[in-house]
Amino acid sequence: MSGVVETHELTMRFGGVVAVDRVDFTLRERELRCLIGPNGAGKSTFFKCLTGQLRLGHANGRVLIRGSDVTGWRSNQIVRLGVGVKTQVPSVMNGLSVEENLWLAARRVHGWEGSPGAVDETVAELQLEDIARRPVGELAHGRRQMVEIGIVLVQRPWLVLLDEPAAGMTGDEVERLIEVIHRINQTAAVIVVDHDMEFVRLLGAHVTVFHQGAILVEGSAVRVLNDPRVREVYLGNRAA
Amino acid sequence: MTGWRSIGRVQWGWFVAAAAVLALLPLAFDTHTATVLLIWALFAMSLGLMWGFAGLLSFGHSAYFGLGAYAYAISSVNMGESTIPLVLAVLVPALFAAVVGAMMFYGRISDVYMGVITLVVTLILFKFMSATAGDAYRIGDARLGGFNGIPGFPTLNLPGFPEISLYGVPPYYVCAASLLLCYLLSRWILARSFGRVLVGIRENEARCELMGYDVALYKTGIFTISAGMAGLAGCLFANWAEIVTPGLFALGQAAEVLIWVIAGGLGTLIGPILGAMALGMVKLLLGQQTLIDNSLVLGAILIVVVLAIPRGVVPTVQRAWGWRTRTRRGRAKAASARRRLGGSPGESA
Numbered sequence: 001m002s003g004v005v006e007t008h009e010l011t012m013r014f015g016g017v018v019a020v021d022r023v024d025f026t027l028r029e030r031e032l033r034c035l036i037g038p039n040g041a042g043k044s045t046f047f048k049c050l051t052g053q054l055r056l057g058h059a060n061g062r063v064l065i066r067g068s069d070v071t072g073w074r075s076n077q078i079v080r081l082g083v084g085v086k087t088q089v090p091s092v093m094n095g096l097s098v099e100e101n102l103w104l105a106a107r108r109v110h111g112w113e114g115s116p117g118a119v120d121e122t123v124a125e126l127q128l129e130d131i132a133r134r135p136v137g138e139l140a141h142g143r144r145q146m147v148e149i150g151i152v153l154v155q156r157p158w159l160v161l162l163d164e165p166a167a168g169m170t171g172d173e174v175e176r177l178i179e180v181i182h183r184i185n186q187t188a189a190v191i192v193v194d195h196d197m198e199f200v201r202l203l204g205a206h207v208t209v210f211h212q213g214a215i216l217v218e219g220s221a222v223r224v225l226n227d228p229r230v231r232e233v234y235l236g237n238r239a240a
Numbered sequence: 241m242t243g244w245r246s247i248g249r250v251q252w253g254w255f256v257a258a259a260a261v262l263a264l265l266p267l268a269f270d271t272h273t274a275t276v277l278l279i280w281a282l283f284a285m286s287l288g289l290m291w292g293f294a295g296l297l298s299f300g301h302s303a304y305f306g307l308g309a310y311a312y313a314i315s316s317v318n319m320g321e322s323t324i325p326l327v328l329a330v331l332v333p334a335l336f337a338a339v340v341g342a343m344m345f346y347g348r349i350s351d352v353y354m355g356v357i358t359l360v361v362t363l364i365l366f367k368f369m370s371a372t373a374g375d376a377y378r379i380g381d382a383r384l385g386g387f388n389g390i391p392g393f394p395t396l397n398l399p400g401f402p403e404i405s406l407y408g409v410p411p412y413y414v415c416a417a418s419l420l421l422c423y424l425l426s427r428w429i430l431a432r433s434f435g436r437v438l439v440g441i442r443e444n445e446a447r448c449e450l451m452g453y454d455v456a457l458y459k460t461g462i463f464t465i466s467a468g469m470a471g472l473a474g475c476l477f478a479n480w481a482e483i484v485t486p487g488l489f490a491l492g493q494a495a496e497v498l499i500w501v502i503a504g505g506l507g508t509l510i511g512p513i514l515g516a517m518a519l520g521m522v523k524l525l526l527g528q529q530t531l532i533d534n535s536l537v538l539g540a541i542l543i544v545v546v547l548a549i550p551r552g553v554v555p556t557v558q559r560a561w562g563w564r565t566r567t568r569r570g571r572a573k574a575a576s577a578r579r580r581l582g583g584s585p586g587e588s589a
Contacts (some may be wrong), residue, residue: 051450079452091450093443104440105451107433151451 003027004159004189005050009061012045012054012213019045021213022061032185034200034221035193037210038234044088046210047163047193051085052078065159080108084157084188088164090144094137098128098147101136105151122154126180141168149180160184163193178202197225197234209233247293247439248431250424262416271412272480273524278415279476280516282422284500286469288512289426291501293435294462295442299355300362301470301497304333306488307365308471309478313390317382320394321402322479329475330468337467338460345456345463359494366489389485396479415476419513422469426509429465438462492535496523499538503545505552514554 003026012020020042027033035043048054050063052075062071070078079085093101102122106115123132126146131139136147145168152160162181166174181203184190194200200207200221207224209216211233217224224230265274283305290296311332315325340361344354373386382390396411398404406414429435437458440448449455478484487493497516504515519538526534549556 053446053450074449076449076452076454079450085450087446087450091444091447093440093447095443096440100436104436104448107436108452112433151447155451 003064004029004031004066005191006064007046007050007061008064010046010049010056010063011059011061012042012049012056018213020049023213023215025208025215027189027191030185030187030189032181032190032203032205033192034203034205034207035191035210036195036197036200036207036224037216038195041210041233042213043193043195043210044163045213047161047191050078050191051075051083051161053087079155082156082158084152084155084160086145086148086152086160086162086165088167088193090141090148092136092144092148092151095135097133097135098139098150099123099132101147102150102154106154109155118154118156122150125153125183126150127176142170142173145169146173146177149177153180153184156187158188160188160190161193162190164195165192166194166196166199174199174202201225248427248435250427255420255423259416259420262420263413266409266412271409273521275412275415276477276480276524277517277520278412278419279473279480280497280500280520281513282415282419282476283470283473284497284504284512284516285419285422285426285509286466286473287497288501288504288506288509289429289469290462290466292506292508292512293430293442294438294459295351296459296463297351297355298463298466299359299498300494301358301466302489302493303358303362303365304337304467304470305474305477305493305497306362306369306484306486307333307336307467308474309484309488310369310384310390310474311471312475312478313393313484314379314382314384316394317390318380322394322396323399326396326472326475329478330471333471333474334464334468338464341460341463341467342456345459348456362489362494363491366486366491369486369489387486389483389487391483393478393482393484395482411476411479415480418472418476422472423509423513426469429462434458434461496538499542501552503541503552505554505556508552508554508558511552511554515552 005025005027007023007025010020010023010025011018023046035046037043045054049056049060052070052073055074056063056071058071060071062069064070065078065081065083068081070081075085093104099119102119103115106118110118123129126149128146128150131143136144139147145165149162149165152162165181166177169177181190181192192203192205204221206218207221208218209224209230216233217227217229219227287298287301290298308329312325312329315328316322319325340357344357349357369384370387372384373388375383377384377386382393384390394402394405396406396414398406437448437453441455441458445455474488477488500516500519501512502515503519504513505511519541522541523534523538526532526537545552551559
């Protein structure tokens with residue numbers, strides 16, 4: 001069965017360093033997948049290859065999204081397919097209010113007339129009412145993360161790519177985020193990149209572990225987190 | 241920082257007042273001087289539109305000012321009238337900017353290199369136009385004239401009536417109308433989705449790309465519109481000066497407009513307009529004396545503005561006015577609350 005996302009022999013080199021090494025990966029419709037791995041494992045580079053933030057040539061392998069070969073596409077072209085992207089560092093418009101950020105995201109998808117309604121819905125869904133008119137630059141890191149997730153959500157994507165969405169969030173915010181991700185997953189396939197094992201366990205998703213640019217192991221969260229190879233990768237010799 | 245909630249709003253009271261002042265100005269002021277101040281204001285506003293709202297800094301905006309002037313002069317010499325040349329004076333720089341802009345923005349060059357490329361473009365035009373003194377350098381009947389430029393071309397006439405030239409006060413009203421119409425056009429652009437996306441690009445280009453917007457297309461679009469407005473300003477300047485020379489592309493011209501915009505204030509349209517008029521007036525007054533160098537004074541003004549009011553005059557005044565209004569409203573609310581509670585306004589003092 002063809003997947004929502006497929007990569008074939010995906011490779012990315014920076015000079016002599018191979019950051020992603022011939023990765024074959026498949027994500028099915030409505031699947032929730034976590035990509036984990038220690039720092040430098042290649043998961044964020046892999047993520048950027050999927051989103052078009054790193055431009056690919058055909059020497060880098062192939063990326064297919066719902067059957068379309070998006071290798072070499074710019075990120076705005078990939079997003080227009082119906083893909084929502086949240087980056088590792090919150091990428092928001094600090095000088096604009098929360099509503100204005102969401103409106104800009106909604107405008108392309110819902111048009112001038114439909115955008116205010118979509119914005120109100122997203123503000124209510126993410127409980128951002130108290131900060132809706134405040135400039136995003138004034139908000140704490142965790143709230144800005146939530147605003148960026150709102151930017152993704154308001155576009156009603158069928159594929160959502162989230163890079164470290166829980167970073168800098170409080171415990172309550174993380175719980176709320178997990179609820180939101182599960183709700184998104186009811187209508188969209190989701191890839192979450194993270195290195196926080198506890199967050200991954202709470203999400204309860206299928207997990208792909210990256211190590212040295214390649215896939216080390218894939219499986220359920222419980223099985224993968226108890227895998228001795230994964231423990232070794234994360235904890236080094238202490239796991240032995 | 242200005243959001244996009246208010247940027248597309250025309251404050252009609254102020255607009256009508258400004259239009260009335262411009263309409264009555266010839267009764268009290270020399271229109272020759274007023275005309276060139278309006279032209280410089282239009283030129284500065286064209287740069288302020290793309291720099292202040294889309295974050296695109298062109299170090300060589302004079303290229304489009306000069307192209308507009310040359311396009312008008314060359315075509316009016318060949319056609320013997322001014323209506324089509326006026327249109328060409330907008331279209332030629334706009335098309336040139338569309339090509340340069342597409343190469344820069346689809347080539348994904350950084351802001352610094354954009355500054356360098358725009359500067360180099362105007363310097364190349366300056367060098368080229370300065371080297372066109374020979375008889376071989378002619379377009380139709382128009383000799384480019386090298387460093388001496390093109391004098392004696394037909395100035396503005398009544399559209400459709402080449403024999404009725406506009407002299408004296410009418411060109412002033414053409415310039416005033418051009419400025420007001422370009423102001424309204426700019427506000428209209430900023431009020432549309434296009435303008436809001438431009439503000440988004442200024443704030444975070446990568447995020448706009450990840451929202452699915454073709455950032456390069458938007459940047460090319462505003463660069464083209466801005467160049468068209470600068471071209472119109474150049475055309476009006478050519479009519480005012482009745483000569484075009486390579487000096488229009490020179491570094492001094494390119495630097496001056498930057499100073500006008502910075503001093504007036506980025507992120508507003510009225511800032512660059514007032515900045516250009518005020519500093520333009522200073523330049524004209526300084527031009528009448530030989531005691532001190534003109535550029536030195538403008539440089540000193542730039543340093544003072546950047547150090548003392550880095551936002552520029554208009555945003556600083558707007559901010560102070562907003563703070564004062566909020567403070568007054570806050571006091572009024574507090575007084576109203578005290579009255580409701582049965583106390584007198586002075587009790588808490």
